[in-house]
Amino acid sequence: xxxxxxxxxxxxxxxxxxxxxxxxxxxxxxxxxxxxxxxxxxxxxxxxxxxxxxxxxxxxxxxxxxxxxxxxxxxxxxxxxxxxxxxxxxxxxxxxxxxxxxxxxxxxxxxxxxx
Numbered sequence: 384x385x386x387x388x389x390x391x392x393x394x395x396x397x398x399x400x401x402x403x404x405x406x407x408x409x410x411x412x413x414x415x416x417x418x419x420x421x422x423x424x425x426x427x428x429x430x431x432x433x434x435x436x437x438x439x440x441x442x443x444x445x446x447x448x449x450x451x452x453x454x455x456x457x458x459x460x461x462x463x464x465x466x467x468x469x470x471x472x473x474x475x476x477x478x479x480x481x482x483x484x485x486x487x488x489x490x491x492x493x494x495x496x497x498x
Contacts (some may be wrong), residue, residue, distance in 0.1 A: 389414075391433055393421035401430055406496055410440055415450040423449050424481075427467050432475030442471045448484065464489045 385405040393399040399420025404413040414423045414430050423430060427449060435442045446466065453462045464484040469476035 385438075387438075388417075389430065389433060389437075391426070391429060393426050394429060395421060397421055399426060401426070403430075403434060405434070405438060405440070406493075407440075408496055409446065409492075410444045411446045411448065411492070411496070412440065413448045413450050415452060423451070427479045428469065428476040431467070431469055431479075435475070442469070442476065448489065449481070462486065 385403075385407070387403045387405075388400055389403045390398070390400045397420040400417050401423050402415040402417055404415070405411070406413075412431070412434050414427070414434075416423045420426075427447070431442070431445070431447050434440060434447075435445065447469070449465045449467050451463045464486060465481045466484050467479050467481050469480075470478040
């Protein structure tokens, strides 16, 4: 697993960041909210495009998971994961769709990778 802090200027002009984990074995990217600038939800297309460009991933194979740590969620809800799919074009990702992913499902994927 690789870990990075992705810094970018969001489409609204604000300096922004998110934490990135890349599991290259299955081209899994986890983008975690840092609270700096635009949220990972609102910048999903930009983050996915940057990750593909900077880290040489194949957008057709990449799994992109949006993660909100517990510290950025209401106490009763805990951390959250969403699988985000994109349409890819000449200039990058667009038209994201989100599917909620229970934490146990996400952890099963990580357990499978580590075996």
